[in-house]
Amino acid sequence: MREVFRLAKSLVVAGLCAGAAFSAHADDKMASLKIVDGGIPASLTGVAGDVDKGRKAVVNRKQGNCLACHAVSSLDNQPFHGEVGPSLDGVSERYSDAQLRLILVDSKKVFEGSIMPSFYRTGGYQRVAKKFDGKTILSAQQVEDVIAFLKAQ
């Protein structure tokens, strides 16, 4: 399986029109994301992920908010871990980096019909609130940071 997706095409186009002030993520490198064998092998940024920053994005309710649905043992200091998805303990033993990256970018490409949001996709949505329109939930670097955090679980 080899496909090329321009997941962030609309943002790039809009960004060109509106200039640098367009969005919080306007400085992300929105290159085409290559999906290979059910994963995205290449880093979205080329910059290594940061575990601490990843942890922040995982916990922050306005960013990853991963605990809404998943339990993470190392975050036991945070109250109320959800039970909608599986525990993230040892998740990097179950999936490769490339698979984790695609699951984060657009989970529905891996798990058809999943409730999980697509954290780095801008197109194909309906009725997005103005405030979030054309934006991704996480930045490209945050996706890499979350992967680094998940690998430490």
Next chain:
Amino acid sequence: MTIKAKTAIALIGAGMLALGTMGLASAADEERKSIAPPDGHPLDEIISGYEFRSPETQALQDDDFENPAYLWVEKGQELWDTPEGKANKSCSSCHEDAAETMKTAGAEFPKYNEKLKKPVNMEQQINMCRTEHMEAKAWKWESEELLAMTAFVRNQSRGVPMNVKTDGLMKPFFDKGKELYYTRVGQLDMACSNCHEDNYGNHIRSDMLSQGHTNGFPTFRLKWQKVGSTHRRFKGCMKNIRATPYKVGSDEFVNLELYIAYRGQGLPVEAPAVRN
């Protein structure tokens, strides 16, 4: 190994974990009262939102004197007998004793309106009575008066099984509501079904997802610290998933309300319920 195979292994792993905690899970499930759905219904069991709430929240609803929503019911009772508008009529001028005349109405809305050629919900019916028969001004959506009257009227039907019509002239509107229910919206890209069909009984953070029924509305929500309408609740869900909500009283929300009422078909009306 393919990702599918890995997923299957992960699922088996999760299943074994689930077995380990089954004692807990099944205890909670056993305590949840359910009713059998009608033929062709999407749910295997229909469970009121009451069953998903904490004993403390349930206790507030169980005792009419403790239930804060009864302030609205009392206000509604007063308004029922208060003449208003150019016609100087009250609700009771036509409908007399609500305990008799509104015995089943609270279970039957949204209902087809011949004049408008579409379904209207309880709030809209109340306002139509006001403008057409009392010649009074319509109450604003979510106003204390409209919430009070809706709570009062639906309270007359407490215990009566939800019974909305979905066939005949209602069918196209029902189908539109169903389509909305299963359509993903917002940046979080979720449909009603993702939470309330696929995941009821699961915690999403501290909140346990229910089947999302309407039999308790208008409902006193602890989060709101007041009574609120079904459409206000719909808006809240849509905002949570970062979608642009439809407007209260819109055709979209009435159609959705109709479809969701059907999903709770047979559940006793609990209005005004208490939820978190």
